[in-house]
Amino acid sequence: MTRPAAPAPRGVRTDRPPSAGAGAGPRRPSVRALVTRGALPVAMVLWLVSLRHVRLERMDDLGLIEVLPVLFWVALGLLTLGFAVQLRGPRLSHAWSAAYVVGLIAIVHATPSLLHPDVRYSWAWKHVEVVDAFLRHGGPVPRPGWLDIYNQWPGFFAVNGLVLRATGLPSAMGYAHWATPVADVLLIGPLILLYRTITRDWRLVWGAVWIFFSCMWIGQDYFAPQTFGFLLFVTVLAMVLKQLAPVRPPGAPADPPPAGATGAAAVREGWRPTRFLMVLLLVAVLVTSHQLTPLMLIVFLTALSLPRRNRRVVLPVLACAVVLQAVWLATAARPYISANLRSFVAVVASPDANAPTWLTGLGSPAPGQVLLAWVDRGLSAAVVLLAAVALLRRPWTRRTALPYLLIAPMPMPALNSYGGEMIFRAYLFALPAAAMLVSALVLRTGAPARWRWRVRLRAVASFALLLAFLGGLVFGYYGKEMMESFTSREVAATEFLYRTAPAGSLVVTVTNNVPDIDKDYDQHDRVVIAWNQLENRKLLVRDPLAGLDQAVSLAAPPGPVYLVLNRAQTAECYITGVLPADTVPRLEAAVDGSHLFSPVFRNSDAVVYELVDHNAPEIQPHPQQQPQQPRSQQQHGGQP
Template sequence: MTTEALHRWVRPPYLLLPLALLVWLLSLRTVDLAGMDDLGLLQVLPAGYWVAVVLLTAGFWLALRDRTVPVRWLTGYLLGLVAMIHATPALLYPTLRYSWAWKHIAVLDAMLRSDGQVPHAGGFDIYNQWPGFFLLNALYLRVTGLESALGYAAWAPPVVNALLLGPLLLLYRSFSTDRGLVWGALWVYYCCAWVGQDYFAPQAFAFLLFVTVLALVARQLPGAAPGGGAHASGSPERAGPPRLLPLLAVLLLEAAVVVSHQLTPLMLICVLTALALPRRNRRAVLPALAGAVLLTVLWDTTAARPFLARNLPEFLDGLTSPDSNVVSGLAGLGAAAPGQVVVAWVDRGLSAAVILLAVLAVWRRPWVRRTALPLMAAAPLPLLLANSYGGEMIFRVYLFALPACAFLVTALLRPTARSGVRATAAVAVVLTLLGGLFFGYYSKENMNYFTPGEVSAVARMIEVAPPGAVIVSVTGNVPGVASHYDVHPRVQLNQESEDVRRQLATDPLAALARATAFAPPGTPFYLVLNRGQAAECYLTGVLPADTVARLGTAVDEAPRFAVVDRNDDAAVYRYVPDPG
């Protein structure tokens, strides 16, 4: 190697990426998961982890300013960021993270046993009516010979986020050929995606397809052809007719979205409708919009009709209560743990900052007003007024608006001229946004993490519980408790009536009796108590923090409760009421 070549490879952009990854991996060796409390992983990740994050950020922005650094190195930095954020729990935890991921494993297993639609699904019947994600995974398991998705589901967050890099890059290159702007927007996106809808779930799958559809449609918009200057001009010339192959790909992706998730098709229709408002866009957008509307209506009036018919009154009520829909996700914080109150305000601050910076970009950067980006960012808002989506709509609107908002934020932060001061300020803002993401993404890990003891206790319960036995838990934060949901009725005490929840604090055994009174006389029920439920009660305040402990003490002292399994993190009890 020549001296000139050696000098090239010892520059900071080439050194900081491997150094940051090495420091990150070494830092994970000293993490004590038992030390998590109010702030989850934030409390137990060592200083080396945060040093690695800063090194990676510095290296990326140095590489972005040096046009001699190949694009593959920028890709490496972005994948390194994805790994540091999203692969860290997968590397640290010996079990699958997050209770909803476990529920989706249970749904997939039930569909495999039933060769499709699951009978007697109860509250899980919504998955029978939007089964696309699960059937695709079932096909993969059948082809590969794997018995369960449990082995790879833990890696869904890093994989989904890594796969998003491709469609996001395609989308951003539709609006600019400025390398710094495009790749900077990718970094900003990953720094602000705190909502956490990237686990093993239909939403993660549908969101990936949603962004891909937007990217393919955006490539057909006027002024979106690559090589057209520093920025896409958004010129008023009319778009040509959509090319056949991209249109077929869009229709196929839309079909996959429609059969997999109930909300994402509506978000897609909102965004495509917004893109079709300018007349010059319509020849490119209307075929995709017509396909999305037709497929959604066809599916919702056939396969999904039972669910929609049952929930139509709730949907109509939501349309008449836009004010309550907007604030439904901003739950009261009085009962939450002190650390979670701080986290809630950080999350709100991060989201507000992203939206404010995006609005400022539209004002301060006139060229972005000639693109479709402002329409893409604002399009999900009508759904926030239409329905609360169980209190989650405000977070889903942020999720679907973020791809456009991240680009707008970067357009605002990117210096219009080469200036070291402005570049440093931009990096400081990005680091602040990244810090906010860690609060939102890592702060609930004390309840998202399950120990092997919790998993083994629940597995033992499912193994011995006969069909028809009722399974009772305080909250739903139990790994694998939904297994065989088609043969085990479930009782979740925090979802019972207010009277039962109040009685749970004064007379736990009487509350248990009332909650299980629906079962035929003599039906056994199994009560599962675990560390994760106690953590959820403490962190969220859904029930008093000592609920799990008090209930455990009560059943330990009561007759007819037999211990099925017990360890340091979980206990399972069996109770058979007197048939008389």
């Protein structure tokens, strides 16, 4: 009879392989572990080193893509390789997964912040000035001009005002420079919460988070109400889905779902009062902060309420969202709704309302921008197509909320163009669901031992696909950098303007692409010639000085008049084709040769003129005409 082995003493490992001798040293880390732990730090170092060799003055049609060195692309590829390897490892580390996603956000979204000393994108400058104006006036801004829409949706600006008062910062400009990477990092939590309501497979969850940030080329993550609203939107959706019980339909599925895959089906026990009040608070803040996102939330909640088993959870939130939105539109936002009701009805009946801006411009877009448009649309189409294939190839996904979340925003472009941007916004709001579906399709793990070659082939294919996603992303995100960033000399011109221009001045620009041009917007009037009627723009192209004279005379200014021309306005005309590429240089030459305006500030990137002959016959008002904002500005107040 064999004697039982004596129990091992406490502290002695018994899971050592049989071949390991008593004197064997610690096991060496595997190649997979070395790649996982080494790729991230090496990629980040290569990225930071690569930024030292960027020459921004060499940018052309394709923006940053043309000036980023090889090391940058090596860093991005190495980071993707490390993430793909660790995602398929035997043990998934949440810490490493989160670190890789943050690394991706840093490389893609912090690069412009590191390369440019000032805030990127003119709309971000505008939003900073709105926050400052709200602080100066302690609330809504009197005499806001064309920015009156922000008085009617003040939530985002009020929240930032509270942040400034709590921190003691003098202006939001200090953190608006880093708003994009910070906003994206904050979005990781709501995305994980949303995806965990769909599946308990953490590999699919982290894969979906990575794919989301790899395909979000729309650029709606800067310092803006849209960014704030989208963060609230994803959070509310995740909290609603979390209330739906994970009930699997009877019968074994043909395609077994990953471990813990759940369906948004029967209701658990309804809403707890505290959680429901938290959701209502988020919805209320969202309703007061942005025009479009609350409507998108209502559309999504309506789609989620279609299955009867979901209604006990979804309908109370949907009803409250509808009531809050209706009350807000009927009270605080009533002036905007009344002024734009006809245009809302008109765009529904306009099949061409979603045409890109450059299709109706007077110039042609830069050649590189045509390529960029095809790449962006190709990436969007590929993501939606792969998501649709996932619904067919992964039956378990059809028992979740993913089909409703994917399809919900698709009809929106037919209802309102949102300045020609609705089709892109629909993609943005469908992207969280699409990213989860693509993850379920391409990152599926596990296979019989005899099919290991399929696992390896799938791993290589998924890595190539992740690289392709990032390739498409950089085109959309960096392709307009030449017009979306500003030099310190352009900023100096605007600073001089507002140091010297007295209150009541009129500031004229060709386009709105000027840094901080809306500073003290409640004290100055603005004219953007590219936003005037088509006849006025044609006159500017035909005869620059006559077009300028007409723009000033239409405004009938009572005080001083200033004209600001800069490099970024020239770049916008060239990149977008809103006006011929030589419009700004021709106007500058015409003004220099006239007696109407005198230059009061000039450097290599910008010039500021002041009107010196107010009584010239060309400047006299023309009461029969009125300046007109373009359709995109009328519909949503210029909110991009």
